[in-house]
Structure formats: structure tokens, C-alpha cells
Amino acid sequence: MTVTKSNIVAKTGNEAMAEAMRQINPDVVAAYPITPATEVVQIFASFIADGLVDTEFVPVESEHSAMSACIGASAAGGRAMTGTSSQGLALMAEMLYIAAGLRLPIVMADVNRTLSGPLNIHCDHSDTMMVKDSGWIQIFSENAQEAYDNMLQAVRIAETARLPVIVTTDGFIISHGMERIEILDDDEVKKFVGVYTPKHYLLDFDNLITLGALDLPDYYFEHKRQEIEAMINSKSIIADIGKEFQTKFGRGYELFETYRLDDAEAAIVAMGSTAGTIKVVVDDLRSKGKKVGLLKPRVYRPFPKEEIADALKDVKIIAVMDRSDSMNAQEGPVCLEVKAAIYDASTSLSIDPEHGRRVDKAKFRPILNYIYGLGGREIRLDDIEFIYNELFDALKGTDKERVNYLGVRE
């Protein structure tokens, strides 16, 4: 892609996602407004009104209906998209499992906002985490540029993996923050996303199929196992499409991003907009000679566990930042995944008859968890520096808490 001045624009995260949707030109968009995601579909609706897209817009009475309409449209053979946030995603939850179980490649923009109660409209990841086990691929975006690029890739990922995809941005921080982004030409996007040709669909009258039928104990498990297999296989699909995007447009995407991690002693794992703030601190501490790095999971579902464990294999200590809590009286959802990844990378599956279970003790590293930013609580540079300092403290022998609540008054 040749970057011309007209390709460089200032857009909010919501505008960037709506712009991606305009260029994708889906067959159906069904949505219900909710702060802070309203603008995504509001702006998109104006594209329809202005005749810029051919999309059929379905203004529904609830998010449950929005997802139901998307399921219908996708099952019929169309490209269907929606956008929502927080309570809206919660209200969709029932239909999300159905969309994934029916293997419908719907793409959704979700602007991360906390779930009530108490009532709060600001950012955390509790909404997306609530549906982490629904069978949707989940892609987190650090900024408006990634939100735009991820939306474009999501269509291809969904249709190749035959699984629905959620692309998230951090509410207000990204959704309402205006940033410099580079957009592609309409033709380039059209070529990249291609024409959707589903293998099976309801309106294919020569090859009639049944969707959504009762699936009893004799076959339900096999069908679910296929869905699980699709999620496993989606890892390489996501990676390949990220590479193709880089080849074509110059901006590379992998399952996760590492930032100055190669020789790092202390690493933070964090998703979303905070990763950008962490990079600033990493640069600052590196200039002072401290070996720090960042690992930013881009794809939370499927969780790239072997790859992440491998990327973290040489660091001495890890802090995982979670912008939600699992209410499980232990760690947050990202930390649990990272711990499981490192446990599996450090232990064998068989027992040595003479020596017992083979454990690579060197691979077991201290992992601290930091729950942060709930309900939009601000996260500053010194908060991040504090975490790195705690990690170096622990490396010197000071015992730390396993789970920490960053900046909360107790």
C-alpha cells in the first residue's frame, strides 16, 4: 500500500470501526444502541442513509434480537455484523452460544465497558470476559488503528474458521479518543475481504439443510467437539491472515505482540489500550538500563498458550494485568490462562517410574497478578512503573502478594 495523505486520517475508535464496516459492506447489520458503542452503528447507519453501502439495517428492540437477527442473516448465507457493549453483550449471551454452535461467521464490534452493578459506563474487560467461553474468537485492540485492522481481518478469520469473532476496543479510552490512523483504499479492502461464499446456507435451495435442530446425547458431543476443533484450528488461520495483512498492507499482526521482551528479566502481560501505556514505561526503564518487556495478547480466544509460554521462557518474573476479576476468589482471567500455559510448558505428561513426575523447575517463574482499571479507574505511567519495581523487588527476595488490586483504596 502506498501511504498518501488521504489515507492518513484522525478518527476515534468508534469511527475507525464504522469505517471498516463501510468498506466491508456487509449484507446485514442488526444493532441496538448502548454507550459507548452506539456510535459504531450510528455512523454506519448514516453510511446506509447516504447510500454508501448496500447493507440491510435491522433496527431491533434489544441486543438479544440484534444477535438473533444476525444469526438469521448469517444462516441464510449473508455477511452479518453488529456492535455492542457491556449490558448489551450480556443480553446477547444466550444467542452468542447459538451463533458459535451453529458455526456462523458473524463479526461483532464490542466496546469494552464494565458490567453493572454498580452502574458504570466506563472501561474494563468484564463484558468480553463474561462471554469468553461462548465459542467466539476474541481479538483485543490496543488503539484505533488496530481496531480498524482487526475488523477487516475478523471477516476473513470468521469465514475461514467458520466461527464468530468479537473485536474489542477499550471504552472511551479508544472508542472516543481520536488518533492518527492509516486507512486502506476501498478497493484494497474489497479485494482483501473478498466475496463471501458459504459452503452451506439456508437459502441454497439446491442443497437444503437444517440448522438449529434438537441435538440429543447421541450426537451433541461430536458436534461440540467439532466446534472445539474449529477453535483450535483458528489459531493458525488468525496467524496466517495476520501475515497476509502484513504482506499486503505493511502492518503485521500475530496472536500476540512482544515489546522489548527478548532479553527482558521482568515482563508484564496486558491486553488493550494499557499495553500502549506500558510500552512508554518500558522505553523509559530501558533507557535507565532496566531489562523490562511487555507481552500483549491480541487474541484471547483461542488462547495461544504454547506460543505465549515460549515467548516468556527466558524472563525471570511475570506480572499479568487483568482489567476484570473472575470472582473466583483467586486470579483474574488472563492470569489464569498464563499460569496454565506456564504450568503445562514446565511439566511432562508422564511419570518417570524412578523419579516421579518430570518437572522443569527452571521454567516455573513467580507470576504476580494485578487487577486494575475496574469501572474505568485511570491507569497511569507510575502505576506501571510501580509494577515493574515490585517485580524487581521480588527478584531480590522480597515476598509479594499473588493477587494485587492496583490503586484501590482499602
Place this chain on the structure above:
Amino acid sequence: MEKLVEIRWHGRGGQGAKTAALLFADAALNSGKYVQAFPEYGPERTGAPVASFDRLSTKPIMLHSGVTNPDVVVVLDPTLTDSVDVTEGVLEDGIIIINTAKSPAEIKRELNITGNIRVFTLDASTISKETIGREIPNTPMLGALIKVTGILDFKEMLEDTKKKLEKKFKSKPEIVEGNLKAIERAFNEVRSQ
């Protein structure tokens, strides 16, 4: 402009603090800068104190936290200084630009501003009433900001704003004309201490 420049806008809901931040970022973008512009989301209502922010740099901006130590503060409403500490966190060599008919010396005294912080004033309310016909101080304050900081090229910015306003107010050329005149007057009338 090697270092990151951070700007905080103070206004009342409805005065255009958010729009000003977005306009300024867009103009900076067109001069080749990396930008961020974002409002503060609180219980915003018409007339209630609100803030918005800009970040400008020659390099990509990765930071995603709020602005706490701005280089420049722009105050759209002079009555805000009674209830909001507009000087909060301003860098030691920072700049404050206030919409008021008062002189910078008077403001410095009233707000008890000491040290190297530089204060500028502009009667943006009067200018906007005379040029646009309504009290919309945000566009003239944009002109003052560019004059005082020298961050952007004034002529380029004026051209850019013209294009944007012409697109937005296709059927109302007088609004475009008034806004441009307001920015030009502000550029010439802003007072330094």
C-alpha cells in the same frame, strides 16, 4: 517539537471544548503530526465544567492515560476559575490561555500564578459574538493557541479549518466566514503578559 505536547481544554458543557480539541488535533494531523484528542467523560451536562485533551508528537503516541501535567491549558469560560483549579498540574514552564477581557497580569494575580508559567488572555466571547453572531469562544481560542504556542503553521491551519467548515456548513457560508474571521482576530488580539 521533539517532545510530546499535551494540552488541556476547560469549558462548560456545550461550549465546544471537545470540538476544539478534535479540530486542533485534526489540524495538527494535517501538518504531519501524530495526534490524540479525547474528552473527559464525567457527568457532563450543559453548563457543567468539562475538560478535553490533545496530545501532539512527531512520533507515534502510545500513551493511553489521561493528561495530568499539561504543557498548555486553554480556558474557554472565565467564570470557571471560581470552581475549577485550571492551573492544576501545569508544567513549570507551561502556558495558560484564558478567554477573558482582563489582562494577563490581572489573571496572574487573581489565580495566584507564580513562577515561569506564562499567561495569555483573549476576549474570545466578544470576538465570537461580533464575528459569528453567537458566543462560541472555542474557534477564536484555537487561533490564540496557535499564535501562542507556534505548534502549527497559522495559514495551513486556517486553510484546513476553512475546508472542514465548508463541508459541514455547505448551506451557510456566513458561518464559515464568521469562524475564519474569529480565528484571524484572535491570532492578532491575544495579549501576552
